Amino acid sequence: MTDDTLRTDGGTATFTARLRRNVEQMTIEDAGLYVVLLLAAGFYLVPIESGLVTSIKTGTAIVETAPFAPPGPSGFTLxxxxxxxxxxxxxxxxxxxxxxxxxxxxxxxxxxxxxxxxxxxxxxxxxxxxxxxxxxxxxxxxxxxxxxxxxxxxxxxxxxxxxxxxxxxxxxxxxxxxxxxxxxxxxxxxxxxxxxxxxxxxxxxxxxxxxxxxxxxxxxxxxxxxxxxxxxxxxxxxxxxxxxxxxxxxxxxxxxxxxxxxxxxxxxxxxxxxxxxxxxxxxxxxxxxxxxxxxxxxxxxxxxxxxxxxxxxx
Structure with missing residues (x-):
């Protein structure tokens, strides 16, 4: 095993340990805050995602799919x-x-x-x-x-x-x-x-x-x-x-x-x-x-x- 692999593995292990420690120390209030932030981010990003996927759909795909659903292979176009x-x-x-x-x-x-x-x-x-x-x-x-x-x-x-x-x-x-x-x-x-x-x-x-x-x-x-x-x-x-x-x-x-x-x-x-x-x-x-x-x-x-x-x- 090379030194680069050791450094990479050590960095991954350190990150995993830090993440596990943060999760263990998280309170109910912190978890609720993260849920609210994720919902807010989704609320603002869904219209952008819908507009973006609409711009790469064919006319048929726009009619047949939901606004936020990505187009299938046959419905994709640039x-x-x-x-x-x-x-x-x-x-x-x-x-x-x-x-x-x-x-x-x-x-x-x-x-x-x-x-x-x-x-x-x-x-x-x-x-x-x-x-x-x-x-x-x-x-x-x-x-x-x-x-x-x-x-x-x-x-x-x-x-x-x-x-x-x-x-x-x-x-x-x-x-x-x-x-x-x-x-x-x-x-x-x-x-x-x-x-x-x-x-x-x-x-x-x-x-x-x-x-x-x-x-x-x-x-x-x-x-x-x-x-x-x-x-x-x-x-x-x-x-x-x-x-x-x-x-x-x-x-x-x-x-x-x-x-x-x-x-x-x-x-x-x-x-x-x-x-x-x-x-x-x-x-x-x-x-x-x-x-x-x-x-x-x-x-x-x-x-x-x-x-x-x-x-x-x-």
């Missing part, structure tokens, strides 16, 4: 996934064009705004008034601004002329809607980003900030050298939150882009009509499209997962 990718790939690129810059800009502006409302010394009553006005933007529903939003952008018809150098490169002027979506989501995202960052900055060490200012550091240098580098965990929280909200938003997209046939149509707009026809709903295609459209948000969660957990716990 054709719907192929069709979903072909239909949504253009929309994925269009969504990236406004979701990424809008997320980054709103997070950065929210960070600077929160810093100005937390660290610098200025009259508290003025600071509270400005903060209240900014936070009020969080409670304005999307539906309440649709008419003024439409009127605002209709009065900015010259935006198409300002971007004429872009259209000269062969880009369809339909993409002016992408620019409008970026500005709209940045404006709507600044209040919540400011609130999240301000909550985080209030936990920072005042002594560290004061020491830097006593050493002659300006407000700009304090932010650049101290506050910004320490804001990584909260940036992860804000980026994940903002990207998910912007990526999944359909209302502003309907108002500013309008139709899924537009060259600038984002993925949510194309997904809304995917699998819908006079013959009925193609559930497998819709499920495949929904999972494919969710992959970028899942990737963001995975990429910023550790920082997100640190920022939430802060």
């Amino acid at each position: 054709e719907k996934w192929q069709a979903a990718v072909e239909a949504l790939l253009r929309g994925i690129g269009n969504s990236m064009l406004y979701a990424v810059p809008a997320t980054v800009i709103s997070a950065f502006v929210g960070s600077i705004t929160a810093y100005g409302l937390t660290i610098p010394d200025w009259k508290q009553s003025y600071k509270a008034l400005v903060l209240a006005l900014i936070i009020a933007g969080i409670f304005i529903p999307y539906q309440a601004v649709l008419v003024p939003l439409t009127q605002f952008w209709s009065q900015w018809a010259q935006l198409t002329d300002l971007l004429s150098f872009v259209w000269a490169l062969g880009v369809p002027n339909d993409y002016v809607g992408i620019v409008e979506l970026v500005v709209t989501h940045v404006a709507y995202g600044i209040p919540i980003c400011t609130l999240l960052f301000r909550t985080y900055y209030k936990t920072m060490s005042e002594e560290m900030i004061e020491s830097a200012r006593l050493d002659g550091a300006t407000l700009r240098r304090v932010y650049r050298r101290i506050v910004f580098p320490l804001s990584g965990p909260m940036f992860a929280v804000v980026l994940i939150y903002q990207f998910t909200q912007i990526w999944n938003d359909l209302l502003f997209t309907l108002v500013l882009v309008s139709t899924e046939s537009s060259p600038a149509a984002p993925v949510v707009l194309i997904l809304a009509g995917l699998g819908t026809s006079l013959e009925g709903q193609d559930f497998a295609l819709r499920m495949a499209g929904a999972f494919f459209a969710a992959l970028p948000t899942l990737a963001v969660y995975i990429f910023f997962g550790d920082e997100f957990a640190e920022g939430v716990a802060a």
Whole structure:
């Protein structure tokens, strides 16, 4: 028997012994807690599992099997996934064009705004008034601004002329809607980003900030050298939150882009009509499209997962 086998066997034995000891020490309350957690996990995972198996079923299998039951060998197909990718790939690129810059800009502006409302010394009553006005933007529903939003952008018809150098490169002027979506989501995202960052900055060490200012550091240098580098965990929280909200938003997209046939149509707009026809709903295609459209948000969660957990716990 080799040393590697001994190490493997020893590790397995140690794990088994630890598991047996934990089971023996488990109380009735612990067992009940685990049962509740397993039931909760199943409650949330069953819809996801049902959607996933539906996306790989043929039309006949969808009719003949339960929603959560896997398809048999004759009912398995990946054709719907192929069709979903072909239909949504253009929309994925269009969504990236406004979701990424809008997320980054709103997070950065929210960070600077929160810093100005937390660290610098200025009259508290003025600071509270400005903060209240900014936070009020969080409670304005999307539906309440649709008419003024439409009127605002209709009065900015010259935006198409300002971007004429872009259209000269062969880009369809339909993409002016992408620019409008970026500005709209940045404006709507600044209040919540400011609130999240301000909550985080209030936990920072005042002594560290004061020491830097006593050493002659300006407000700009304090932010650049101290506050910004320490804001990584909260940036992860804000980026994940903002990207998910912007990526999944359909209302502003309907108002500013309008139709899924537009060259600038984002993925949510194309997904809304995917699998819908006079013959009925193609559930497998819709499920495949929904999972494919969710992959970028899942990737963001995975990429910023550790920082997100640190920022939430802060």
